[in-house]
Amino acid sequence: MEIPPRTLPTTPPTLSASRPMPGSWQVGQLLQAQVLERLDGARVVLAIQRLHPGSALSGQRSAPTQVEARTPVPLAPRQALTLEVIKAGPLPELRIVAGIENESQITAAQARLTEAMRNALPRQAPLAETLNRLFTLGHRDPAALVPLVQHALQHLLATLPQWREARNAAGLRTAMANSGLWLENKLLTGAKDPDAPRLQHDLKANLLRLLATLGKQTGTEEMARLVETALARVQTHQIAALTSESTGIPTWTVELPLKRDQQVDVFHLHICRDGGGSDEGSGTQWSVWLRFDLAALGPVCVKLTLSNSTLSARWWVERQDTIELVQRYLPMLADHFTQAGLSVGSMRCQQGDAPPPPAPTTQTVVDIRA
Numbered sequence: 001m002e003i004p005p006r007t008l009p010t011t012p013p014t015l016s017a018s019r020p021m022p023g024s025w026q027v028g029q030l031l032q033a034q035v036l037e038r039l040d041g042a043r044v045v046l047a048i049q050r051l052h053p054g055s056a057l058s059g060q061r062s063a064p065t066q067v068e069a070r071t072p073v074p075l076a077p078r079q080a081l082t083l084e085v086i087k088a089g090p091l092p093e094l095r096i097v098a099g100i101e102n103e104s105q106i107t108a109a110q111a112r113l114t115e116a117m118r119n120a121l122p123r124q125a126p127l128a129e130t131l132n133r134l135f136t137l138g139h140r141d142p143a144a145l146v147p148l149v150q151h152a153l154q155h156l157l158a159t160l161p162q163w164r165e166a167r168n169a170a171g172l173r174t175a176m177a178n179s180g181l182w183l184e185n186k187l188l189t190g191a192k193d194p195d196a197p198r199l200q201h202d203l204k205a206n207l208l209r210l211l212a213t214l215g216k217q218t219g220t221e222e223m224a225r226l227v228e229t230a231l232a233r234v235q236t237h238q239i240a241a242l243t244s245e246s247t248g249i250p251t252w253t254v255e256l257p258l259k260r261d262q263q264v265d266v267f268h269l270h271i272c273r274d275g276g277g278s279d280e281g282s283g284t285q286w287s288v289w290l291r292f293d294l295a296a297l298g299p300v301c302v303k304l305t306l307s308n309s310t311l312s313a314r315w316w317v318e319r320q321d322t323i324e325l326v327q328r329y330l331p332m333l334a335d336h337f338t339q340a341g342l343s344v345g346s347m348r349c350q351q352g353d354a355p356p357p358p359a360p361t362t363q364t365v366v367d368i369r370a
Contacts, residue, residue, distance in 0.1 A: 003309065025050070025092050028276040031083040037073045038068070038250070039284075048083070110243075117239045124232035127255045128266040131160070133226050136262055149220060155204040163258035163265060176269070179254050180204030180234040203257065204234050244360050250275055269294045270357040284308075289357040297322045301354035311337050311343035316354035317344075323351055 025031070036045040047064040068237065073096065075081075083293045087093035101121040138145075138153045145153065161178070165171040180203035198206045207227050214224045237253045244251040257264045270289040285307040298319040305312045313333065315326050326349045334344045 005320065010011065025085045025088055027085055027088050029085045030097070031085065031094065033081040033083050035077050035079045035081070037077055043068060045069075046073050046081075111240055115130070117236065117243075120232045120235045120239065123229060124236050125153065125229045126263065127230060127233055127257055130226045130230040130233070131257050131264040131266070134230075135241075135262070136225055137226075137263065145215055146215050149210075149217055149223070152199075152206075153223075156203075156210050157259075159201040159206060160203075160257050161201075163249065163260045163351040166256065166258055166267075169254050175256050176254055178202050179256055180207070181237055181254055183236075190277070204231065207231050207334050208232070243270075263293065265294060272358065287357075293352075297325075303354070306342075307345075309341070310343040310345045313347050315349035316352055318348065318350065318351070318353075323349055324334060 031048050031050055031155070033046045033048045036047050038044050046067045046069055048067055049064045083094040084097045084099050085092055107246045134153065135157060140155055142150055142154075159178075161171070161175045162255075166175045170268040173175050178201045183199070183202050183204040186198050186202065187345070206228055211224060211227045211231065214220045214227065233255070241252050242249075249272065251270070256269065258267060259265075268289075268291040270291075272287050274285040274287060285305065287306075288304040290302040290304070291300070298317065300318075300322065301316040305314075305315045313330075317323050317326060330347050330349065336348055337344050
């Protein structure tokens with residue numbers, strides 16, 4: 001199946017179905033489609049419905065047909081499209097007539113993301129540094145802070161999750177949801193009240209609340225700089241996630257600040273879906289890179305790979321005593337995976353530095369030719 005978008009009048013990009021379609025579509029017919037999933041840079045899964053005459057008034061539509069298609073046009077999950085049949089047959093060709101931005105709009109959006117990343121990168125620093133410094137300022141002499149600043153800072157620190165809370169699936173999901181990466185999505189889906197429960201524990205929302213409070217006071221420049229640095233760090237992860245959408249390979253980098261005693265430990269998560277091939281049945285492979293550096297263990301990196309229903313784990317550690325500890329608990333970890341309904345693949349631990357996570361295929365921030 002081919003979809004040459006009306007906004008790209010050059011060589012028409014093609015959309016290839018994984019199998020022949022029923023020959024019920026006719027040239028000139030309009031179809032309603034929704035993007036269900038992006039499989040890689042060019043492939044998408046669409047749910048397509050044939051519009052009956054008068055359907056705009058009656059709402060009558062045919063049952064949706066699920067189609068795996070190929071097109072270079074950037075399409076996002078849940079995006080609605082109107083398609084026109086320009087060639088019928090078992091491998092029809094469709095043209096997108098509504099629902100996508102034109103090429104200049106896409107280019108402008110990409111340029112805005114690149115510029116935003118350029119602005120955020122010089123101002124950001126690891127969250128562990130900035131949050132621990134704020135932790136110190138908040139506990140060193142609370143009486144020296146004006147009540148409004150003290151309240152906003154204490155609220156920020158109090159709503160950071162305890163490390164014990166993230167040891168189970170529900171706690172980890174909550175910690176990730178409150179990492180600040182999805183604040184704007186929460187606002188769009190209804191939590192527009194800054195005091196709503198969904199925002200009370202959101203890291204970015206609380207950083208913004210503290211920064212707004214500091215802006216009304218004098219003598220708080222150091223704290224304001226720390227808050228701006230933490231916000232820039234969250235923003236770089238948000239921009240990187242948005243930029244990865246154009247590749248069709250979703251990638252998220254999440255930093256989870258977890259309180260332990262009188263300090264904050266930050267766990268780094270890098271989640272990505274590997275591109276994979278187009279063979280039917282090849283399945284989707286997800287990778288999760290977890291990095292942390294605790295005093296009791298030293299630097300640790302774990303790569304979890306989920307391919308179909310098989311989960312593999314590879315550990316890199318720096319200290320010999322940590323290797324022995326991990327190897328002692330690997331059988332228990334494998335049992336937990338099995339109890340969760342997963343097949344267990346390779347489980348190994350080695351000493352040394354881990355390779356960096358794969359960089360997303362995105363537009364470069366700095367032009368090295370300049």
